[in-house]
Amino acid sequence: MKNLIIHTPEGFRDLYGGEIIRKKDLMGAVRSVFKDFGYDDIETPAVEYFDVFGNEVGTTPSNELYKFFDRDGNTLVLRPDFTPSVARAVAMHFPPTALPLRLCYAGNTYVNSQEYQLHLKEQTQMGVELIGDGSAEADAEILSLTCNALKEAGLTDFQVSVGDNNYFRALAEDSGLAPDRLEEIRRLISNKNFFGVGELLESEHIPSSIRDAFIRLPKLFGGTDTLDEAEAYAINDGAAASVKRLREIGRCTDESGCSRYISYDFGLLSKFNYYTGMIFSAYTYGTGEPIAKGGRYDRLLAHFGTDAPAVGVGFTIDQLMNAISRQKPRERRS
Amino acid sequence: MRYITVALTKGRLARQTLDLFERIGIRAEGADDSRTRKLIFSNEELGIRFFMAKGPDVPTYVAYGAADLGIVGRDTILEEGRKIYEVLDLGYGRCRMCICGPESAREALNSGDQIRVATKYPNIAKDYFLNRRHQTVEIIKLNGSIELAPIVGLSEVICDIVETGSTLRENGLAVLEEVCPISARVVVNQVSMKMESERINDLITRLKEALNES
Numbered sequence: 001m002k003n004l005i006i007h008t009p010e011g012f013r014d015l016y017g018g019e020i021i022r023k024k025d026l027m028g029a030v031r032s033v034f035k036d037f038g039y040d041d042i043e044t045p046a047v048e049y050f051d052v053f054g055n056e057v058g059t060t061p062s063n064e065l066y067k068f069f070d071r072d073g074n075t076l077v078l079r080p081d082f083t084p085s086v087a088r089a090v091a092m093h094f095p096p097t098a099l100p101l102r103l104c105y106a107g108n109t110y111v112n113s114q115e116y117q118l119h120l121k122e123q124t125q126m127g128v129e130l131i132g133d134g135s136a137e138a139d140a141e142i143l144s145l146t147c148n149a150l151k152e153a154g155l156t157d158f159q160v161s162v163g164d165n166n167y168f169r170a171l172a173e174d175s176g177l178a179p180d181r182l183e184e185i186r187r188l189i190s191n192k193n194f195f196g197v198g199e200l201l202e203s204e205h206i207p208s209s210i211r212d213a214f215i216r217l218p219k220l221f222g223g224t225d226t227l228d229e230a231e232a233y234a235i236n237d238g239a240a241a242s243v244k245r246l247r248e249i250g251r252c253t254d255e256s257g258c259s260r261y262i263s264y265d266f267g268l269l270s271k272f273n274y275y276t277g278m279i280f281s282a283y284t285y286g287t288g289e290p291i292a293k294g295g296r297y298d299r300l301l302a303h304f305g306t307d308a309p310a311v312g313v314g315f316t317i318d319q320l321m322n323a324i325s326r327q328k329p330r331e332r333r334s
Numbered sequence: 335m336r337y338i339t340v341a342l343t344k345g346r347l348a349r350q351t352l353d354l355f356e357r358i359g360i361r362a363e364g365a366d367d368s369r370t371r372k373l374i375f376s377n378e379e380l381g382i383r384f385f386m387a388k389g390p391d392v393p394t395y396v397a398y399g400a401a402d403l404g405i406v407g408r409d410t411i412l413e414e415g416r417k418i419y420e421v422l423d424l425g426y427g428r429c430r431m432c433i434c435g436p437e438s439a440r441e442a443l444n445s446g447d448q449i450r451v452a453t454k455y456p457n458i459a460k461d462y463f464l465n466r467r468h469q470t471v472e473i474i475k476l477n478g479s480i481e482l483a484p485i486v487g488l489s490e491v492i493c494d495i496v497e498t499g500s501t502l503r504e505n506g507l508a509v510l511e512e513v514c515p516i517s518a519r520v521v522v523n524q525v526s527m528k529m530e531s532e533r534i535n536d537l538i539t540r541l542k543e544a545l546n547e548s
Contacts, residue, residue, distance in 0.1 A: 159528050192419035192527065222531065263528070283525045285336070288399030290525070 011112075011121030023124070023321055026153055027106060030126050030315060033149040037141070039104035039128045044085040046108065050075035052084050057274055057303060059084060064113045078110035083274070083312055084300065086129050091304035099132025099308055120318060127294070127314035131301065134309030136245060139278045139296060140252030146282055146292055146313050147258035154324055158284035158291070160261050161221065163268030164246055165275045165295070167230065168217065170238025175210045185214060190269040192218045209235045221265035224250065230266050242277075249278060274300045278311070286326035291319045335381045338526075338533055341401035343389045343410070347518055350426050351405045352384070357548075358540040393418055393521065402526035402534065408516045409495055413455045419522040422538050425545060427518035431458060433511040434502055435484050435491035440510055442490045452476050452483030453493040462493065462513050481505050 008014060015023060050067065053059050060080035067077050079085050082105050094101060106126040113121065128145060130138050143160060150158050168189070172182050181204065188196040198215045213233040220230055227243055227250070234240040246264065253259050270279050270293075279295030294313030301308045342348040352365050362375035362384045376383035387395060389410045395401040397416040404418070407427055411420060433443070433451075442449050452474045453459045463471045474489055481501055483489040495516055496502060496509055520541065522534060 157529075161528055191417070192421060192522070192524075194421045195423055196420065221528075263531075265528075283528045285525070285529060286399070288397055288523050288525055 013120065013122075019321075022325075023317065026321060026324070027124075027126060027317060029152045029154070030149045030317075030320075031104070031106065033145060033152045034104040034126075034128055036148075037102070037128070037145050039102040042086060042089060042103040042105055043107070044079070044082070044089050044105070046078055046110075047076050048079055048085055048088070050077050052088050053077055053080060057084050057300065059274065060111055064111050066110050066112050080111045081109050082107070082125055082127060082314060083129065083297065086312075087131075087297075087300045087310065088304045090129075090131055090308075091301055091306040094306075096132075096306065096308070100138075101131045102128065103131065104128045124317040125314050126317055127312060129310055129312035131310040132308045133311070134296075134298060136248040137252050138309075138311050139249045140256065142294060142311050142313050143249070143253050143262065143280065144256035144258045146280070146294065147261045149315065150261075150282060150284070150292070150320075153320055155284055155327075157327075158261060158282060159263055160258075160280055160282045160292075161263050161265040161268055162246065162249070162278060162280040163221075163265045164242040164277060165269060165279050166242040166245075166277055167234070167239050167266050168269055170234075170236055170242060171210055171213050173238065174236050175206045175214075177204060177206060186269050189214070189217045189267045190271070192267060194218050207235075209233075213239075218267045220267055221263065223263055226264040226266065230264075245277065270295065280313075284323045284327070286323040287319045289316075289319055291316060291323055336530070337376070338382045338403065338530060338537070339401045340382065340384045341387050341392045341395040341404040341406075342384055343392055343404075343406050343518075344386045347389075347405060347407065347427050348386055351424070351518070354424070354541060354544060355384075357544045358537075390414060396521050396523050399523045399525055402523050402530060403537070404521045405518060406521060407495075408514075408519050409455060409458065411519060411521060412461075412514075413457050415457060417524065419524055419527055420519050421522050421527075422520035422542060424518040424520065424541075427516070429495045429497040429516045430509075431455070431493070431513040431516055432496045432509045433462070433491050433493050433513060434481075434496065434507050434509050436506055437508055439484065439490045443510060448472060449491060450474055450489035451491055451493050452480055452489035454478070454480060455493060458513065459493040481507060 065077045065080055067075055070076055086103060086105060090101060108122050109125050110122055130142060146160055184200060185197055201211050216233055220226060227247055231243045234243055253262055268279055268281060274297045275295040276298045277296035281290035282292040283290055292313055292315045296311040298309040301310060342351055352362060360377055360380060360382055362377055364370055364372060365375040365384060374383055374385040389406055392404040392406040393411060393414040393416040396404040396418045409431055450472045451459050454476060456473050456475045459473050463469045480492045480494045483492055485505060502508060527534060
């Protein structure tokens with residue numbers, strides 16, 4: 001029999017001793033970078049109305065949210081990520097004249113996921129949101145903040161992979177495929193399934209230029225030459241505009257000196273529907289998962305009644321801790 | 335230089351894969367010795383090491399990043415449903431995932447009655463019946479000798495991989511429906527794909543060339 005008084009529920013844990021010291025130090029280091037970039041703190045509640053994370057916002061699937069009811073019978077959830085909460089808070093408290101806003105947060109998120117045994121169900125996230133600035137400079141600011149925060153955390157060997165959701169979306173619009181087929185293609189591309197896309201499209205009648213681009217997408221990642229190749233596959237204005245935008249962002253990051261950490265990946269497609277432009281993930285050794293994720297979400301605030309472009313990044317502190325502690329003793333051949 | 339770690343599915347798949355690696359000039363020291371008790375074989379010169387694992391564990395090693403690459407059947411990838419990149423179809427280990435049973439079970443299968451399905455692959459079976467056939471069924475998880483289930487009356491049909499079909503025939507069973515084709519695949523950890531993209535892409539390209547030659 002489990003002793004239910006002394007154990008924590010599965011997916012939740014205590015932190016004490018050296019581990020909590022290391023975690024607090026790490027969070028301090030990351031926060032100092034947020035502060036250097038001029039971001040102000042914001043704290044939102046752990047509990048929100050279900051609609052903040054509902055289907056239209058497109059974040060975590062409903063069955064992975066911790067849900068309960070208030071006295072009036074409204075459905076409440078424990079936040080699965082911060083961005084919709086911050087967007088809601090901005091719409092609620094700040095007049096449009098206060099934009100642009102630079103906000104940073106730190107706190108725990110909750111995802112009741114069965115399939116990812118990799119994850120604790122409670123994870124600490126830190127991040128920033130830059131709201132009210134739709135420029136490529138704003139995108140680049142978030143990228144260089146990400147690189148600086150990872151360096152400050154003590155990492156030397158990491159990569160930030162940058163893509164653009166609009167590229168796939170532009171191709172998808174002209175493909176004439178049904179939404180469920182497109183969702184299947186999106187899943188195959190984001191899993192870098194090099195042959196699944198071709199297999200699936202065999203039975204579909206779509207323009208061959210779009211077919212070729214879809215089949216190429218899972219392999220469309222690497223250095224700046226990736227942008228040239230993506231340009232060649234850009235069959236409509238939307239896709240071409242998305243490549244142009246990434247070039248602009250690339251130029252801005254060159255100036256901030258973090259371009260050596262940046263690569264491009266047009267197959268990087270988030271399952272979070274709220275991303276509307278640049279999206280990115282940061283990777284390093286020692287953890288099988290991204291340590292930071294972010295992107296542009298220009299339509300999310302409109303969902304809460306304030307129409308403003310926005311871009312942000314979130315760091316998964318637990319994954320970052322794992323990476324840092326595992327990188328040190330990892331065996332290396334000279 | 336970091337090691338590139340490759341997880342192999344124990345058995346015939348591992349032997350075929352080691353042969354393939356040898357054809358592109360990557361030999362794992364001592365892996366061909368069938369009596370060895372060693373778990374891990376490395377090629378120090380190229381910084382590549384191999385280890386053998388049970389099939390269903392291969393996607394796990396890769397998802398956590400303990401192995402950068404894995405060689406595993408598509409059946410296992412579908413069943414485990416891990417977030418891993420699937421980058422190359424090796425073409426061998428070919429078979430089919432099928433719904434099988436005695437001919438007499440075909441009627442029950444199509445009647446819409448609640449039927450029992452015995453399988454080693456509960457997730458694949460559930461997905462097939464729920465999302466493709468829109469049928470509710472009772473799934474019974476077994477760990478081997480699945481063909482036994484309809485014979486002794488544990489289930490009406492089974493969901494299992496079929497290579498030649500001779501085991502089925504010998505036991506009076508037949509393929510009733512095909513779920514999907516299966517073959518060995520190369521899977522890659524999502525972080526390794528980015529951090530070691532040059533070495534991993536080079537490996538995949540050479541494996542692919544070697545496959546095309548044969």
